Amino acid sequence: MIYVVGRLRKIMFVLEYKLKGKAKQYQAIDESIRTVQFVRNKCLRYWEDGQNIGQKDLYRYVTQLRKEFEFVKALNSTACQQACERTWTSILKFYANCKNKIQGKKGYPKYSKSTRSFELKQSGWKLDRDAKKIAFTDGKNIGEFKLIGSRDLYYFQDFQINRVRVVKRADGYFCQFLLKLDVRDIVPQLKPTQKCVGIDVGLKYFYSDSNGSTIVTPNYYRKSEKRLKKLNRRKSKKFKKGNLQSNNYIKAKKQYSKRHLKVSRQREEFAKEKALRLIQSNDLVAYEDLKVKNLVRNSKLAKSINDAAWSQFRKWIEYFGVKYSRLTIAVSPQYTSVDCFNCGKRIKKSLSVRTHVCECGYCEDRDINAALNILKKATTGHVGSWSEQLDRNAWGESTSTLIGVIQ
Ligand SMILES: [Zn+2]
Known part of the structure; x- marks a missing residue:
């Protein structure tokens, strides 16, 4: 409760x-x-x-x-x-x-x-x-x-x-x-749903949740990206050394930034909508405290990670959490993808292994196992340490000031 x-x-x-x-x-x-x-x-x-x-x-x-x-x-x-x-x-x-x-x-x-x-x-x-x-x-x-x-x-x-x-x-x-x-x-408060959810954001899916569902990553960005690249090339071709630029360059630059804006708005809308739905249908939403900045350094993954707009997603979850008085908890991402949800055994696997198979007989999609672990982390063993966590700003840049007690 x-x-x-x-x-x-x-x-x-x-x-x-x-x-x-x-x-x-x-x-x-x-x-x-x-x-x-x-x-x-x-x-x-x-x-x-x-x-x-x-x-x-x-x-x-x-x-x-x-x-x-x-x-x-x-x-x-x-x-x-x-x-x-x-x-x-x-x-x-x-x-x-x-x-x-x-x-x-x-x-x-x-x-x-x-x-x-x-x-x-x-x-x-x-x-x-x-x-x-x-x-x-x-x-x-x-x-x-x-x-x-x-x-x-x-x-x-x-x-x-x-x-x-x-x-x-x-x-x-x-x-x-x-x-x-x-x-x-301003906000009509929602009725308790008596449901909790853990979510795992990923590359294959936008997120997987502890109920076993997955949300597919939207592809607008990659689709629009082709067009974006083309516009960018056109822009660079028209660039001249020196300060004075031609009208054609200015035009190309404008087209490029317009397209860019469109893509980022689409992404934001998607993240916002998914976050709102999660908050409306759960009393507690648990997710990983990812430092996206660190992840993005790995340039091969960077495109997909930016694409998936995780940090926007988190921002909106926390925003709606405050707005509707729902609990949002960021847990440490350590071991969430390797630990077995059923027995706790640590099973190392590379990114390409999509299924978690454990000797205890438990077998689950890798991301859903992670989502379950995230929920478990959020709902056990934190009671005493929460105020301390708040001091350390474990909630990231969230505006959330909720303090929760879980039994
Ligand atoms: Zn196991």
Whole structure:
């Protein structure tokens, strides 16, 4: 039986609309994005050149920049702040990696060359809910846009908007509202299903579960990949040395990034749908705590792994887990594919061996045996150590704050 004793309760929610306006307005957005990039890179340089520069110093520096440059001053102050905070986050991440002595690259903060967005906090924008319009009110003269999207704007209040982000993509300009909502206000909670499931993500199947079913990996990517490669080749052929590129190159580049976007959206949709279904039909979902980054280093497997979109899948499982108050547990992937689910004996097998056969008489598909082991790991012997695990952030980057007790 499962008791959920923790309380969760704020959830971040993103709503996205396409921005419809005039060419001049889009240029003004580009200009704002360039300014954000300018601020970010200036902050980074300031940190590199200085000694013991802290976050407060960076804030002060931004204030100075606003005095010094008219075009920085024209940008909404919270957007400047945001650029500064981003820089600081990447610096902190770098410090943390050094401190934890992680192997390989430490993620030294980079100068940004292709910033695609800017973010506003509580000021610099104004929503007109009836007309479904948003106006940007800082000195960059961006003006008012029509918001294209299905979701009604009355769905949320201004105070629930944590951030407004304007993003430039290959197929247009978008406005995202980052909402901070209380789960209980928005989500009808699901009834307990009294079912648990363990899932094993793999190369042959998108995942196999402990009930013995498998979900096939979607092939869009590989199908689209051919086309993608062709577009990429065309793009490279038209590339010229030097800075000035022909219209044909720009066109080819645009086609390529559009296709790329399409493929990644398809992948994300697939992962999202499967994750939602898992969460809706189970009280507990157990999966492996895979470090996809490490796996991807093996380049031969990399394509399939990226393709299968595991990390997106996990992100969505954890997201829906929080949203619907279901338990999601990441277990260590050690031995899950070699141990016999029936008797526990360790049976080594290479990747090509698809069936688990044990001397105890147990015989099962290799991935389903693994899924069963994953569920077993998640539901036994963890009770005392859970809060500790939470401290160590064993939940990965999940926003999940559930604490569970299993008997
Ligand atoms: Zn056995």
